[in-house]
Amino acid sequence: MSAPTMLEVAKKANVALSTVSYALNGTRPVSEETRLRIWQAMTELGYQPHALARGLASKRSRIIALLFPALPRGFGATELEFVTGAAEAAQGMGYHLVLWPMEIHAVGELQQLVRQSLVDGVLVMEVRLNDERIELLRQIGVPFSMIGRPAAVSDIGFVDIDFEQTTRDAVTYLVGLGHRQIAFLNHAEEAFTAGYGPSVRAAAGFNLVATSAGLTPISRFCGDSAMAGQDVFEDLIAAHPDVTALVTMNEPATFGVMQGASRRGWRIPDDLSIVSLVSSARVAEMTLPPLTAMTPQSAQLGRLGVEMLIEQLEDGNRELVQQLLPCRLVIRGSTGPSPDPATRPHQKSGSSRVATG
């Protein structure tokens, strides 16, 4: 009734216990004939190696942990895809993925978990520009890799979205459509100053490409809400009436901008173009018109993070991989040729709500 053990397989195949192990893992040569007998015995018994026993004996559990902040700001479809991508990759490579939700400062707790020797390595998500967790991990000496990266990238493997490149691609696309006055709508200033990587790096990318393209880099911080987005949009248009395109890094705010535009009587994309950065299809397709977006290859990032970690675990030779993956431009309905700003409605229509920001 209970699960068959390796010993039972060995008996059934008329070999020693250790020979079964060798056949299973290829640790030592086994003759074609015995291998066959063993394999047959295993399938007949429905044998599956006992993960714990194997791990204990070999000192390699084939379990890795995914470390992510417990109550993260704006955990959405993108992050979920990291997780599922990572889990699938791990499973495909014969590993298990455990979830370690943890406050970013709960370093003591992290250390405890690591000391349990349950996992062979750790994949860290939502890495901050200055992150205590990675300091701890390297100090303990646990193998790990990251999705995201700290400010000072050292000798640890990571994958991350190429925010700079993504932003540049978005701006380049808009410039190609004839836009010359392009504004960047960021997350809230607090996130930026707290060193939230995506916010910082996208902003840097925007300034760079705008400047080098001879444009004036117009930027706004904005709370992560539709209302804030609408308000900041009004504010922005008041200050820069000739802006014809927006690059946004803030989904709720983007939704608010679209409402604000509609309220002004502006049509998208006829009167205003919008490219939403790092937005999943799921979110981009919620608006009308659907948003042209730079979509992160989230599952791919999760997968790469896991592969990187496992390679590090299996080969001793740690060839350092540090990979940046830009988002892919998916053109939907929110972008079009640059309009003549003068032809756009100048009065707000509809509601007379006043921007309060």
Add this chain to the structure above:
Amino acid sequence: MSAPTMLEVAKKANVALSTVSYALNGTRPVSEETRLRIWQAMTELGYQPHALARGLASKRSRIIALLFPALPRGFGATELEFVTGAAEAAQGMGYHLVLWPMEIHAVGELQQLVRQSLVDGVLVMEVRLNDERIELLRQIGVPFSMIGRPAAVSDIGFVDIDFEQTTRDAVTYLVGLGHRQIAFLNHAEEAFTAGYGPSVRAAAGFNLVATSAGLTPISRFCGDSAMAGQDVFEDLIAAHPDVTALVTMNEPATFGVMQGASRRGWRIPDDLSIVSLVSSARVAEMTLPPLTAMTPQSAQLGRLGVEMLIEQLEDGNRELVQQLLPCRLVIRGSTGPSPDPATRPHQKSGSSRVATG
């Protein structure tokens, strides 16, 4: 350098290895004095029990698996919260949670994983009305519980959103605001006929409460997209011009409805009220006005699922828990008193897009 073992703790405390184990687990009485010595030795060494060894010896790994479909339809913020809620609960109870993403029909793969004896139990997510996975699990005899439930609820513990109650609460709320013509906007018909529980149960709940309140139950299926939502809305209003409120079970479509209303010149909530069922705050706050919504207690559901499973693992006595948790009404800006349908704009303004559905 390497992690301290129980033997080292025992030596340092001048006791037998087994005594340390007893002190740690409370398996047998240990005198206050020795317990203290042991505890001290443990903290000095920074001892943490070796999870694999403990699991192997005790035949209880203290690891549970979360089983969820690999490429789920509409995996969003709600589902992510299940996951994080479950992970946190597990961690809080001294367990680890591993992720098993798996196609719903990949029953063979599931069996293999279970046979590895890595996990003590399984928590199944996204349970279908007719689900092979739960058949397999009960047959193998693995302890498990579910988030969601099959059609025939038997002797397995589960937690689920109370879709019927949630829908009833939404309708009751609208009736209280004076609405009499209330329509229900469901997911696509395919999901319904395929036996997608939330869709089926919410629809049943709606018909029940509408009928018993003396209202005509008006329902529409709708594809999960903003465009479909807009089209179905046009269609709906054409057929039932006196509808003043919508109960929706389809987020992208709800967004489309709001656009459609706005295009008609209707104001929300002045001309139309909307309650979005089973919507997270994150989504509900993306619109303007923000959506009044029935918000699932997702983290709580994940937590309950885990607690239920672990209780089953620890006490032999399986007191069967089957718990339905209704969503909570969060009133935002999309609902108000019933208007007089006659006072609403009768022509579509703005775009002259024609409903194609």
Add this chain to the structure above:
DNA sequence: GCGTGCCGTCGAAGCGCTTCGACTACACGC
């Protein structure tokens, strides 16, 4: 004052696997 029982502790036997050393062919070179 001698069983009876329980508290507190110990040593040893596993849990199901990996891995090491050893041993037996058998093939090879010269």
Add this chain to the structure above:
DNA sequence: GCGTGTAGTCGAAGCGCTTCGACGGCACGC
């Protein structure tokens, strides 16, 4: 023909823990 190597196999020693049986005390009843 004798060392030398290698493919193929075996037995045994752990991995770090739990748990079982045993045993020395000490308190108790009568």
